[in-house]
Amino acid sequence: MDERNLALYGLANGYIRQLRKYPVVLIEKYVEKKYMGNYYNGLNSLNIISCFTNSDVFHSDEEIERDIRI
16 A cells, blocks of 8 residues: 555545654664654654654754654
């Protein structure tokens, strides 16, 4: 199944109103070394991470997109 097309279909037809990102650290050895590694466990959305870190969602999203480990 193509998740991207499924999400686009859901957004276009009103089944999905908001997409949320739940970042995950891809390499386990970086979890302890990276300050944000404890938040990037797949259980916290970007909204929750932004509240914990006192940053905006846009800044957190840009940081995640730039980091290849997440």
